[in-house]
Amino acid sequence: MAAPGANVGPSDANGRVIAGTLALLGGVTALDPFFQPVGFVTWVICAAMFYAALVLIIGGLREGTAVFGFPLLILAVLDGILPLWHLGYWGLIGGIVLAVGAFTTARTRACPVNRAMGVNTAAGH
Numbered sequence: 001m002a003a004p005g006a007n008v009g010p011s012d013a014n015g016r017v018i019a020g021t022l023a024l025l026g027g028v029t030a031l032d033p034f035f036q037p038v039g040f041v042t043w044v045i046c047a048a049m050f051y052a053a054l055v056l057i058i059g060g061l062r063e064g065t066a067v068f069g070f071p072l073l074i075l076a077v078l079d080g081i082l083p084l085w086h087l088g089y090w091g092l093i094g095g096i097v098l099a100v101g102a103f104t105t106a107r108t109r110a111c112p113v114n115r116a117m118g119v120n121t122a123a124g125h
Helices: 010-029 039-059 066-085 088-108 112-117
Strands: none
Touching: 010 039, 010 066, 010 088, 039 066, 066 088
């Protein structure tokens, strides 16, 4: 049962938690102490972020999960490029911002972007 004012359904909330977790993981792997010895792992994580972002975008253009798909897609590309110039900390900052937004909307089940778009993924549950 959805809380009053909730517009984020359970599958949407799970997608946001996955996006937030991948954003944090990608930000940590973009840091120099991790990227310099095992940079290949960073790009594997970025590929996973890219794939998850595409799933969120393709599956959620009408349902609202694309709200976190587009930023995750951009972050996946940045987390793969920024460590080459020793600027991976920007990827971590972006990952933290995206994760805070994702975890907050998943916990409270209310997303202001969904409300502005008129999307309610909690209506069917």
